[in-house]
Amino acid sequence: MVEDDAPSRQLLVRRLSHAGWQVLDAPDGPSALEIVATHALSGILLDMGLPGMNGLEVLQRIRQNSTPLILPIIMVTAFDERDYLAEALSKGANDFVSKPVDFSALKARLKAHLALAETSKSLSSLQARQELILRGANDGIWELDVQSGRFNHSQRWLALLQCQSNQADMTIEQWIARVHPEDQDRIAMFIQDYLGGHQSETLSLEYRIRREDGHYLWIHTRGAAEPDSSGQYAYVAGTHTNISKDRYKHQVTGLNNIACLSDFLVSMGSFQPEKSLGILLIIFNYDSQSPKERDIYRHIAESLAKELYLKIPQVLQVGTGKETNHLIIITEPMQTGNLNLTEMINTTIPIINNIILQSSDAGNISYHCGLLEMKHDITNNGEPFTNVLAAAEHAAEMNLPVYAFDASLREKSERKKLITKSILEAIVKKNICPYLQPILLNGREIAGFESLARWHHEDLGMISPAEFLPIARTSGQMLLMTQSLLDQSLEALNLLRKKRLVGDQIYVSVNFEAEQLLHSEFEYMLENETQRHGLHPHHLCIELVESSWLDVSKSLRECLNRLRARGYMLALDDFGTGYSSLSMLNQLPFSTLKIDQSFVRNMLSNHSTQSLVEAIIAIAKALKLRIIAEGVETLEEERFLLEAGVELTQGFLRARPMAMEALQEWLGEHSQQ
Template identity: 30%
Template sequence: MSLHQPQPLENCLEAIRYFFQNSEDAVIVFGQNYQILTTNIRAQALFINGFDVLTNSDSGVADQLVDPETSCPVLLLELLLQRVMAGEVVNDVELLLNLSDSAQDIWLSVSGFPITNDQDQIENGVVIIRDISDRRSQIAQQLQEAQRDLLTGLPNRSLLVEKISQAIAQLDRAPGAMVAVIYFDVERFKAISDTFGHIVGNGLLLQLVNRIQACLVQDDLAARIGRDEFVILLTSAQSQEQLLAIVEHLIAELSKPFTIDDHEISIRVKIGIDLSQSTNSDPEDLMANAGTAMSQAKQSSSEQYCIFNQDMRLGNGESLRLELDLRRAIRTGEMVLHYQPIVIIKSREIVGFEALVRWNHPVRGLLSPNYFIPIAEETGLIIPLGWWVLRESCRQLRLWRNRFPQNSKLFVSVNMSSQQFAPDDTVEMVQTILQEEGIEGKYLKIEITEGVLIAHSESIIKKLGQLREMGIQLSIDDFGTGYSSLSYLHQFPFDTLKLDRSFIEGADSDYEKLEIMQSVVRLAWNLGLEVVAEGIETQKHYAQLRGLRCELGQGYLFSRPLAQAAAEDLLLQSVNDNLLNP
């Protein structure tokens, strides 16, 4: 019998009934007055206590549907059915089903659509409900794992920044309270690990963590932010004297020998400290300052710890000269852009460039951002510099897109500072630049770091949403370094996650890094994010990322950042290669 031969109507109806009843999703059909006309087997199993939870607002109904955003009860009638019966198709509304006889909530994804008659009048509404608890549980587990160090179970840098931010926000609630950040690493740890082996090295770290935890009280927190780097967030000390007593106790405990597999190992730590009583403090600054103080302590043969002070930064005279030079450079056109290709990992086709600013200094030559960006941020010069970078990047992209129309995907990725997001006219500035340079928003990616989100967590969502409405893609940069928090992946409308080079480096020989990298890529898939891997330098890096099905990448394996002319030549070569090997 031909597959295309029409089947009797009763056979078709029987097949529809079979699929309806045996669907893995709960299916409920409602009438015009929102009465339930029919349900399938899965719906009856899911709503085992009855269907009143869907449409009955009577407080006597034991089960509840809950909005996960507000934790408030909702009625399916108000949330979805009225929209469906008005002719709207509703997709994937997530709700929690709170069953009175179960301690575990059920995550639901609810969709609905109307059914019309021959006169195009709405007669019924169909609601399809999928249990997504397993998927949500998997995402939650990945979120938790990605915020914890796999070896020690301590918070990693991402979670630490969140906790410091929360502690800073609490300062105005307790007069005299302070936040202290204590930074240290294990001197000669690499030599210890190389000499006694990886297992002994890990054992040392685990015992070290136990001693750190024993020195802290409940409100304090220790985090592992690197192979042998640790940061302690201390909020329990009420005075500098109490703080230093805790630090000295910590140093004394860590100075005692460790015994691992019959090896007696002694270590030495030098500690850097920064503290604040201001709610305007920045977590990144506190950590950076504590790191600077640690470096200062290491220069002393007698001091075991050092408290940060402003004199440890660039000397005032040199800082002022640098600021004046930078102002002149922005005004007179000494700033230039270099472009690092972003490629499709599978094919190595160039699909975009990251624009990176350089300073073509008349005396010192080409200077990297590490030299002048800190002073630009400190003085506010980062704002005019940032807008120049965005405008110049868009201008160059327009020229390349006009010259290489074959590369229809070509985009440019630009970093924006937190200070650029502070003014009210941020979105208008971006829109003006795009219009004046003749670039559609969909060809621009804006990269932001956690500093943007922390500094303006209340106002940033609206601005980011407006940028996305313009078609602009949003990317969270340096993911995994502490400049990006996993909670922000849900909270803010990102399209792309840039996997930091620290994940890539050593992943071919460090199983721990490889596991983290795999978890992050899986997490991005689950959240619907595109992944761009930075710092790809070797064929092993490339093979690993290709095996993980990471979409895009950049790094010295493909090309270092290039001046405009060299980048254009590389783009021409990529276009020609793609034409020859489509």
């Protein structure tokens, strides 16, 4: 037993000893290697995260003199070390267990590998002897005769796959045919390479396998082989472990996850393509930052799943969507041969309401539902969840309890798919480009510009930022798009300076999200871009959208302080619309505060909004911040703001956001006024 944590090591030594094994222990790698060199060991439990010489290095040293069949090694790993498991298995580890160690599972697996080592010289009896030992570990045994290309499986594994005894023997091709379509090529290629002698003696694979009822299991296949005199493998044997619980369960709710639900539709499409199904997606609204409300929602999700399975026989699956607060219910027709969506809702909604009412302190939790009817079209496992989510989101937008996916949403969904598909190309080709909107001092003199993203699509025309920015965010393209807009904005400002259309004091303001500032390369990228365009830090204002951060982390505060010290201007955008507090505003080194246009739009018609604007101005002045009012569209609004002490304004009253050609023309006319 090799473990650097003394209490953990001593506990396992005691339990292993009580189980009947003689145990030697070591606190580090060198001590372990000394024991290996001086004792005849049956097996090793090896901690991955040892100090100094780590577990992988110790494993590599041991495998120089002993094979996995002779001396089994089980790695003991913490959750954050699991990325190293593939390397450990490729270097000769037989198995692994995760911390905290489940002793019953460890005991079963240790017995299995020790028995496998003891019987490696008599492989003909391996299957029967291992069957008894592995029963408690829920594993199945397999053998492969390489020459005949035939698999043989234990009865335990045949039962998990719902196969008959006469199916214990199958060819490699028959086994691969059971593998999930998305995994087939990978598994087939691996087997071909492995049997060709291009891999290590041990193997470890994770993939999905189809049961007789068409549903899939996630399994972990392990095995080992010894080459014959010619170096070729003649016989391979190992185990299958059912790992569906790890791969198909959501970590928060404990329900089936989106991968499980997707594979369920794949299996239904393959085996019952004519079957009609109904999908109900419920978006629960709660404060995900509140541990209390997260626990309440988890309880609601668990209770709802139990009640639905119990009270509605037609419910086939209940699971969690891509987001934790998305609950998905898949049902078969409520009436024979006819899916009745109304009946589905009328049966399900009362159960949801009753569970929420029974949950204490669940008053802040609400929900919206999306419905989708699938008739003879369930072979595409991705579209149904996208479509039913669109229906639920539409219900939320319209403040409706439920909305069924229809032709109008299909058109909207198709448009969203087209935007998602083409957004990366649009970023790379700079079809998404900045339009610059002048920021004016006292309504007349140019102080700077705000860079606003615009996209003219060749088929869809002008796409609103409100439409493509969320897609850029969810598709992981937001950082790349921001970098492109920064590059184009700085290039535009430099061009205006070279043409003497603006002075050296003019800056351009670019919007960033808090997480982008915390990227490891952000500050280097910022400095590189400004220098490359012949500009200095004072030519760039970094706008941080208030709604993009929830609290002030130490890293964010330190980053903003460094940027301010280097001369960049920092602006807090859309103040009053997000989550910040006055203490947060006081902690961060902003130079500018921007009043959101929603306040400006209503301030002359709503006394409360006007008072709020005046309060924001007073706060900014107290903190010695420059103030910019956005969305100024009338002379009355501009006059009120200037008289209230706001010197900088931007809005349609004086200038709209403009492409470079139009902006240069506007600047030429403006300079003559």
